[in-house]
Amino acid sequence: MDQSAESAQPVHQGTAPAPQGDAAPAQKGTVTQRAIDQIKTMIGEGRLEPGQRLPTERDLATRLGISRSSMREAIRALTVLGVLEARHGSGIYVTQLEAGDLLETFGVVADLSRGPRLVELLEVRRVLESTATGLAAARITPDQLADVEKHLAAMNATDDPEEILSHDLAFHRAVALAAGNDTMAAILEGLSSRTFRARVWRGYQEEGAFERTRREHARIHRALVARDPEAARAAAAAHVGEVEEWLRGRLEAGQEGEAGGEAGAEEPGA
Amino acid sequence: MDQSAESAQPVHQGTAPAPQGDAAPAQKGTVTQRAIDQIKTMIGEGRLEPGQRLPTERDLATRLGISRSSMREAIRALTVLGVLEARHGSGIYVTQLEAGDLLETFGVVADLSRGPRLVELLEVRRVLESTATGLAAARITPDQLADVEKHLAAMNATDDPEEILSHDLAFHRAVALAAGNDTMAAILEGLSSRTFRARVWRGYQEEGAFERTRREHARIHRALVARDPEAARAAAAAHVGEVEEWLRGRLEAGQEGEAGGEAGAEEPGA
DNA sequence: TCAGCCATAGTGGTCCGACCACATCTGTGG
């Protein structure tokens, strides 16, 4: 009953030389790809709900008429996409399908981009960050504002680049969260992935960026306190735009060139 | 240091007692996940350049000291992320790592989102679309404008919903492209994935949306011709905002409820 | 000589069956 359900599927494995001629199966793409699409469709149609547990790998494989190996590849694919989550010894589950789950892969994009693409990425971030900050100015709650201030203070209290970067990220994350659009916050999170920021900063910080960053953050904070969306938007745009411009100039100058290694300023750095 | 501490690694399959005494195994996460990270790192560090061909699956597996099965899962994962591309019978290659390659997965997010998340997604799209349209008004070339007009005309010339949707998508794609930021265009592309748009439209189009859409597109076009960024931005924002508002109202009204199936209005459709 | 065909090697795609490591349930003994 399982696979080979049809009269005489080719079925790889040495057997059945029969070409195909049949109609139904509609062989398109690899088996694994088909499995991926099927599961994705099941979720899309609501047959599989967030948090729900899926059948066993072995079961799924049998049901879709493929081997466990292929099924595992499909599962792995959906896992990295943040759609499924495999718990060793327990089972496979559908994630909550929230912004954070699905947009985690966005970080990969940021990490692997370089050269001109970095500027484009920053341009996108500038647009979204300014919007989010503007919204935050109108919606932020006292608690959220306190959280923002905590990271602002922490950032001003240290000179350790590592720590500064951490609180810098946390600062923006808190602001984005206050904007009330989780999806936007998740995208911004990816756009500000640690390695991404670290790469850009490496060169940037050598030009008195710390002080400037602190000043700009303070300006954003003032706008939030004043509940002034326009000021907040402008401050955020300027903040990101500052880095964007620096990077753009740097690219147009010498550092250009697809040369595999240094366009984005990455050094093992000790 | 590492987990279980016992000097002699269990090493699964009884065989191969010699791991590789080399520097720090650093057992973290699954073997496959490690392989994914390693390849990702290789690319990030420039040791693997866009378009370059990778060693054989079998080779890679041996080099990283894992089985081919695990290596295949890793490759599959990076394939769906748009980082690698496997050509049957030929080899595995690094993609060009362009915006389009990496952001293709963005469509999955749009396809799997529902309920409140749909509104958030539209909000993001409104922000980016308006920005892109504004930029396009300032930068669009005659050729690009002609392309935009082509789809505008085609959309006005038919009443087939399917075709209208196609040209609607193409219209916005052309505009986004004219903005000169491929990354932004790629994100918008994902945010306007066919199934996503179709789902929203299903209900929307029943309220005289065609006519309204045509009018709004015409307005965007006029702004582009006039090279008026502000007008273009406003027109685009209003265009997307229209749908956004409609969907928001629809959610707040009855259709709410996490109920697995209809919050986003998806029907197998005739 | 040279175009075109075909055998062949090389590579990804699929499948199988085994075993390991972890989570959970279950039943027993305290």
Added chain:
DNA sequence: CCACAGATGTGGTCGGACCACTATGGCTGA
């Protein structure tokens, strides 16, 4: 009643076999 140990189920890993597709190069025939 609880704690612990075993049994069971599930994902994780492995190795090897074979299929399907590409690409290459040599061979054939004009």
